[in-house]
Amino acid sequence: MARLSGLRLIMEDIATSMGSATGREWLNLGIGNPADIPEVSDTWRRMTAEALDDSFGAVSCQYGPSRGLPTLIDAIVGYFNRHYGWDIGPQNVVVGPGSQMLCFIAATLFTGPGEVRDTKLVLPMTPDYTGYQGLSLVPGGVAGVEPILQRQDERSFRYLFDMPAVERLTDVGLMLLSTPSNPTGRCAAPDEIRSLVSAAEAHDVPLMIDNAYGAPFPRIGEVTTPPLRHDRVINVFSLSKTGLPGERLGFAIADERYISPIVSCMANSTLHAPQLVQAALARALNSDVLDSLVALEIGPFYTQRRKFVKSLLLDRLPADIAWRLHEGEGGMFFWVWVDEEWFDDLALYEALKARGVFVVPGRHFFTEPEHSRGLGLHTRQCFRVSVTPDADTITAGVEVIAETLGDMRAGSMRIRDNR
Template sequence: MPPVELSRSGTKMASLSGLRLIMDDIATTTGSATGTEWLNLGIGNPAAIPKVMDTWQRMTTEALVASFGNVSCRYGPSRGLPELVDAIADYFNKRYGWSIEPRNIVVGPGSQMLCFIAAALFTGAGATRDTRLVLPMTPDYTGYQGLSLTPGGVTGVEPVLHLQDDRSFRYLFDLPSLEGLTDVGLMLLSSPSNPAGRCASHDEIQRLVAAAHSHDVPLVVDNAYGAPFPAIGGPSTAPIRDEHVINVFSLSKAGLPGERLGFAIADEQHIDPIVSFLSNSALHAPQLVQSTLTHALRSDVLDMLVASVIGPFYAERRKFVESLLAETLPEDIAWHLHASEGGMFCWVWVDEEWFDDLRLYETLKRRGVFVVPGRHFFTDAEPSQSLGRHAQQCFRISITPDPDTIAAGVQVIASALDDMRAESIGISQ
């Protein structure tokens, strides 16, 4: 049979991003090589914290008993279950002093789907001009690069590199470059970010909001790792309420990634089109988990989990992994760790001419270890005038595997770096 002919947008969406190819390779390799002990430091799942899992299981069971017939055996409103929408409004109004109403809220099947809907609504071919989805700073979550139906519809602004000391660096926003763009339809960032764990400060968010006003476009802030839940990391910046801001929240990193539930809060001019898009596509988000979240918000259970379990777990785990890297990676190699305030990853930059992220990936794979190559988190991984080869010199380590797995994997990474350097010296001689 001849190959199926896809539309331009179909061809775009039917192709896997670079990182999805890597994740498929990890899944295929670990699934087919029987008897091999793999050390997977590339996973993006939240940690399996027993108390978190037990709490969600109990609350889901309670929702199942109390409301299964009403929520799982009937269709519901596209905006979300009314009781959940009301609970979200009450929660954010009480916590942050907002004055939002149900008309400011939409519940969707995961925060990534809500971001996809926003990109479809506010970018692409328009009545007067064509616009793109702009990431105000790369590297950022690689899934954002698949949100546009239009080839070339996503672009990112390169960061400014700031070395803090011999082993620590930080990305800074290049706001003049962002402000100078002419084809912005929507701005989107994660905070804390995936992969670097960078939290945008209140002042930085305010400057991004000002840029959104200047371009007259929405700014989507993806709070998947941030406040109020799961608030993974250090002090979390409270979400900012503004007429140009679409705040997106998720239950995934708070312990329910498989349930695909997220919600957005914004002005009606942005929420109403998202509700209509959901009605025309998915109809509504899964409703049993909506009922579960309603109870979690009303009873303060979610706040308790964040404050007493999730936050302390990730703070301790990050401290462990960062200390492990400092003690284990070769001292005479120019490696740097991004100064992180949150998230579930460590972001390592090896500032050596001989280093290449894909070469490290293949070297580690042969030794039974997986990390994630860094280039896929940049919209353009080619060498640039400002960053040089930086996008090809980074890799991501997850802090969610068990400590023994992380420790063993970091030992292999250290050995691989030594061998890659020695090989480069041998080639140059």
């Protein structure tokens, strides 16, 4: 926890480079922020202003309960019971300062040294959100299960869960995955979720599902599989991708046996999540404003933007290079695999940086990229492209990526010929 992970070093490098006083124009396709959608920003500004006028003294000038504001807890309970037919109560909900903090608390509570055995946080499929790899206080406390790699057509591929490998594990304390996935955009299908639940039951551990890009909000993608209510599942939801990443607000829903210790950990560490934004979210849930934003603004925006970026990549990346896109159903990114022995993701990162473009190298989304058992070079042959910058920035950046890949290939051919 006292040192930056590989990807955080990359993001720090991007921020430092873009913030330097060189006057250089940068094209940042590595950005993880949600897109700037004016209608979304305006709505949150209005919701926050209303909360400010109605309850500033009560929520910003006083401490509150560690579980979350009662008005928000009630709004969450009512929303999920109304929309999904669940039967949850306040005891099943906790609000935290961002979903990542809730994941960290769960990892701290349910994994690590134990009286009977030491356990790990297990990512049942990598690549997955690189922030998960910093959630353990124990060195080596996070393990990832490599996927089965399946080539589709000439320009696409897909990862599949290696369920036998998940089932064979002996040191599981908590399983965690994002769906749709960051970075691939892959949505776990209902039958895959059921298989993971069965594995969690066999290991006698919880399964934590991070719905940061999924249903009910922001619901970015073609697949809108509802979250699963199950006594083994801890569902985590975030406000970040609905337009409020800076406010750090998320919440978890699960059985009381999981939620109660998380509430206690909140009380012992950070007291409670920021309360003014909690009041704004309660208003948005009770009035169905958030559902309207998803249906009318957020969903349509990302549907069109994903189509645009996919078409751009297919049209502009070199035809004589064996590259593929992961078949993703949602999320804010495209995951590109350059299936060539000469390709290296960090080399691409440095070459693009020299030309004023940023992408995110892919190796940091794998837990052991240098010691892959079955994927070989693949863990160092991928990179992530964001769809959230403006269309002109994306177009110009993809042009530079295409040129750079061509130059890398030509350089590799010259080295090979000189041998």
